[in-house]
Amino acid sequence: MAEIVILLAIKKIGIALAKGAADQASVQFAKYGAQLLELQDSMGRVARELRVMHDVLCQMDIRNRSNQIYEGWLEEVRKVAHVMEDMVDEYLYLVGREHEIGFYFFLKKGFKKPRSLLCLNQIALRVKEMEKDLSHLSETKNRWVPMINNGDSSNLSYIVKRSQELANISRSLDEEDLVGVDKNREKLEQWLGGDDQECSVVALLGMGGLGKTALAASVYKKEREKFQCYAWVSISQTYSREDVLRNMIKQLFKDTASVLSSTLAMDIMSLEETLKKYLEQRKYFIILDDVWDPEAFDDLSRMFIHNDKGSRVMLTTREARVAALASRGRILTLEALQEDKA
Structure with missing residues (x-):
């Protein structure tokens, strides 16, 4: 299920960077253009890193998933994806809270109203932390986590097929469509x-x-x-x-x-x-x-x-x-x- 958690985070980042939300943010934070642009760039890098990790997970032989090192690494990836999802909720709520789209947007899209509102600067700092954490996790995987696969071609063909189907979920999760x-x-x-x-x-x-x-x-x-x-x-x-x-x-x-x-x-x-x-x-x-x-x-x-x-x-x-x-x-x-x- 970690693949789904990651895809949900990727999807929310995509919505945050889409034209509607980006235009709204540029109006609301007109005085902080450089900081906003840096935050959006950072979100984009996090999304790309998560996509790579998702592809890796989909190609891992299920037997490797019983490996204790892999399980520890996977749990850390899952935590980062959850935190990133929360940060995007904070950002989108901050962008839309004073406008007509705010409450309706959160109801329609299934976003959570943040328990405590963070300012733009705090969100930017947290996203930067997530970016560093993902970079560290990528390095850790390359050093310690055993890779695919032990030659089971039938299992591999299924994993590749499901990888493609799960990737499509990132588009399907925009439920209005x-x-x-x-x-x-x-x-x-x-x-x-x-x-x-x-x-x-x-x-x-x-x-x-x-x-x-x-x-x-x-x-x-x-x-x-x-x-x-x-x-x-x-x-x-x-x-x-x-x-x-x-x-x-x-x-x-x-x-x-x-x-x-x-x-x-x-x-x-x-x-x-x-x-x-x-x-x-x-x-x-x-x-x-x-x-x-x-x-x-x-x-x-x-x-x-x-x-x-x-x-x-x-x-x-x-x-x-x-x-x-x-x-x-x-x-x-x-x-x-x-x-x-x-």
Whole structure:
């Protein structure tokens, strides 16, 4: 899920540097033209660095993701992306707060109102710090983090394909451009929330390129904190059950280092029992992205405990026979624009 966090930060930077926001900033901060230009240049450099890191992450073999050095590096990248996202929120709120677009803009685009307003100078200094941190992380990766890949061509082809699809999310996340996105998001949020305590499966169905993953990522980011634990995993057509299990455990267990270290030598059966035991008493939210085969979902769904805690599983798929495995009335189908409405 780190790839999505980075893409969200890149997307927000893109909006901050777009013509509308840039023109508004140049008017509001006319007396500070040089400082504003330097801040915008710095944001652009951060966005470019994040894009490179995103591409690296998408090419990392999943087996390298169990490496402790890699995990530490990845967590630092994730932190920088989150802080950068907050700084862009501060900047955009500062730019728009005295104008008609301010409140509406934040509601429509899903930006957070900053808890404490920073001045332009403070934001510029923090962005500079983020730029230095990313530069340091790039150097650290080159020195210490093992690189791709161990010759698994089938896994690599899937990683490259998903890299391209995830890159498209940076464009899709501008939700005004997605057809019916507000209605679709509201429907998903309604299904994920509510008072229904039974564990339910939600399916997001649609052909490639309609923004399934982008919509799921938007909902995931907003709704996940309502659950005790959560995870996002992508499922290839030739997925490894063990890799998926380990990936889920790492995300769901969060910072439980002792538990994570104890799973390193476990076989598949032990991993499955560990996961089931952990989920048994918790309200969890798991997204299975890009599921191609009903048998794959049947295989993976055995790991999920139906514990009457209000847990939710969401899957994205382009296959109707996979979506049919969702709970009754829990299939959301994304449709392509008709030609006369495009």
